[in-house]
Amino acid sequence: MTDVLRIDGLSAGYGPLRVIHDLDLVIKPGERLGIVGLNGHGKTTLIYAIAGLTGWQRGSILLNGTQIGRTRSQGPGRYTHQIVRKGLALMPQGDEIFTGLTVEEHLDSGAFTREAWRDRKIRKERVLDLFEPLRKLMRTPVGRLSGGERRMVSIGRGLMTDAKLYLVDEPSLGLAPKIGQSVMEALFALDLKDSAMFIAEQNVALLEGRVDRVIGMHAGKLKGEASAGLGFN
Amino acid sequence: MELSFILTNAIVVAAIYGLIAVAVSITWSSLGLINLGYGFVFSFAGYCAWLMAQNVSEWPPLVAGAGILGGALAGVMICLVVFIPLHDKPNFTTRGMIGTLAISLIGSQALLMQFGPRAKALPEIFGFWQVDIGGVILTSDKIGIVVCSILMLGFVVMWMRGSRRGLEIRAMMMNPHAASIVGIGIRSTGVYVMAMTGAMAGLASVLLSQTYYVAPFSGLTPLIKGVSIALCGGLGSVQGAVIAAVILGLTEAVTSRYLGGQYVLITQFLVIILILIVRPRGISGLLDKAREQ
Numbered sequence A: 001m002t003d004v005l006r007i008d009g010l011s012a013g014y015g016p017l018r019v020i021h022d023l024d025l026v027i028k029p030g031e032r033l034g035i036v037g038l039n040g041h042g043k044t045t046l047i048y049a050i051a052g053l054t055g056w057q058r059g060s061i062l063l064n065g066t067q068i069g070r071t072r073s074q075g076p077g078r079y080t081h082q083i084v085r086k087g088l089a090l091m092p093q094g095d096e097i098f099t100g101l102t103v104e105e106h107l108d109s110g111a112f113t114r115e116a117w118r119d120r121k122i123r124k125e126r127v128l129d130l131f132e133p134l135r136k137l138m139r140t141p142v143g144r145l146s147g148g149e150r151r152m153v154s155i156g157r158g159l160m161t162d163a164k165l166y167l168v169d170e171p172s173l174g175l176a177p178k179i180g181q182s183v184m185e186a187l188f189a190l191d192l193k194d195s196a197m198f199i200a201e202q203n204v205a206l207l208e209g210r211v212d213r214v215i216g217m218h219a220g221k222l223k224g225e226a227s228a229g230l231g232f233n
Numbered sequence B: 001m002e003l004s005f006i007l008t009n010a011i012v013v014a015a016i017y018g019l020i021a022v023a024v025s026i027t028w029s030s031l032g033l034i035n036l037g038y039g040f041v042f043s044f045a046g047y048c049a050w051l052m053a054q055n056v057s058e059w060p061p062l063v064a065g066a067g068i069l070g071g072a073l074a075g076v077m078i079c080l081v082v083f084i085p086l087h088d089k090p091n092f093t094t095r096g097m098i099g100t101l102a103i104s105l106i107g108s109q110a111l112l113m114q115f116g117p118r119a120k121a122l123p124e125i126f127g128f129w130q131v132d133i134g135g136v137i138l139t140s141d142k143i144g145i146v147v148c149s150i151l152m153l154g155f156v157v158m159w160m161r162g163s164r165r166g167l168e169i170r171a172m173m174m175n176p177h178a179a180s181i182v183g184i185g186i187r188s189t190g191v192y193v194m195a196m197t198g199a200m201a202g203l204a205s206v207l208l209s210q211t212y213y214v215a216p217f218s219g220l221t222p223l224i225k226g227v228s229i230a231l232c233g234g235l236g237s238v239q240g241a242v243i244a245a246v247i248l249g250l251t252e253a254v255t256s257r258y259l260g261g262q263y264v265l266i267t268q269f270l271v272i273i274l275i276l277i278v279r280p281r282g283i284s285g286l287l288d289k290a291r292e293q
Helices: A043-051 A080-085 A103-110 A114-118 A120-130 A132-137 A147-158 A177-189 B002-031 B038-056 B060-086 B092-115 B140-162 B164-174 B176-181 B186-208 B220-232 B238-258 B261-278
Strands: A005-014 A017-027 A032-037 A056-063 A088-091 A165-169 A196-201 A213-218 A221-227 B130-133 B136-139
Touching: A005 A043, A017 A043, A017 A056, A017 A221, A032 A043, A043 A056, A043 A080, A043 A088, A043 A165, A043 A196, A080 A088, A080 B176, A088 A147, A103 A120, A103 A147, A103 B164, A114 A120, A120 A132, A120 A147, A132 A147, A147 A165, A147 A177, B002 B038, B002 B136, B002 B140, B002 B164, B002 B186, B002 B220, B002 B238, B038 B060, B038 B092, B038 B186, B038 B220, B060 B092, B060 B186, B136 B140, B140 B164, B140 B186, B164 B176, B164 B186, B176 B186, B186 B220, B220 B238, B220 B261, B238 B261
Parallel strands: A032 A196, A032 A213, A088 A165, A165 A196
Antiparallel strands: A005 A017, A005 A056, A213 A221, B130 B136
């Protein structure tokens, strides 16, 4: 079986700034992977590089065997929609929501493939089972929701398609511990089948024992690996 | 009698400028492009309608349809020539504005070379009847213009609310970065947006040439008014643009009745400046339900 993601020698950054240095990473089908690191060490940039949103990048990124990591020097986001359509689901930091759309329209907008659009009703039901509080907010503009509800919308939107790889950027950031916990629970409850999930997180305690592997990230490089359950130094 | 005459005139003017203002507004908020190419779209659509009337048939739906299609075509042309090559380059807003202005001037010049400076008249597509409602005489073209604009605007709003493409466009209006994350292609959406707004400008052109003529540079004034009305309504808001169009239509009707037509541009822009001083982000700020971020 091909790896869901295989990164070879990836460097990326913005303008003169080089954030990621020659990074290699393999994610296998069915795997839940945690990337842990401090602010400013490249977790978000790594996710952006996979989605083609960085200022420049070079190196190979294979998503399910197709190359999505050509050398880019200009136009961040120019090919993002094509890359995303190859099987990525992004749940970005800061939510990136459409403030004027209702929750329902949001979930619809996440169903961008033809199959997902056709049975979007079933998929919306599935997301609502995961995030019960959204059920009575379906017609509310997202701009009026609280931080936790917005996070649920943003993650729920990512769950509307059958992605090969779910990229989750700091799901607990800025949330009350209890709500952060429940968002994480929803992510862990998802049945991955042969897709994979990549969670960038600062709070190791939230990941402990719940993901298959935890990798540390420091100064744009991956450092040290711990399997689940072991303490992480 | 006097008042009703002013009011009906105001509504007619508002209907035409409103179409262009909404088009400018939608283009700006979804693509981040201040499209000054509507001047060309406007004249191009006018000539398309005129060619249809001259060579094929004067049947009204056909003439109007030719104008709308011509507008959409010109919109797509601008999209291919300016938007797609430039949209992800640095400083796109300024470049896009200058690029579309260039298209507007080049295109109008080309029309001048092709058709000559003489203005062309379109057939009266709404006929010559009139209705008398309680002493207010409504002529056929007034009714036709208002009804057509409202139909077009209604269709566009319905399409934006109901269809999948509309959802994509609205998503892009609110957060283009997030739109690419959910697989919405900026370039393909750009083609839809420009075709749709071009069609709106095309219809506005056919409607306006019921009172004026089709000429190579006839799009310039509607363009300027459309852009400033859109600005006044708060770029990016459809309701704001409609309200601003009504206010400025009223200004135009009142001015041309009491001061004379030559003062219209002066009073109109005074009103625009006044609104922008009081509400720098336009009228739409009053209507927003959700604050940004």
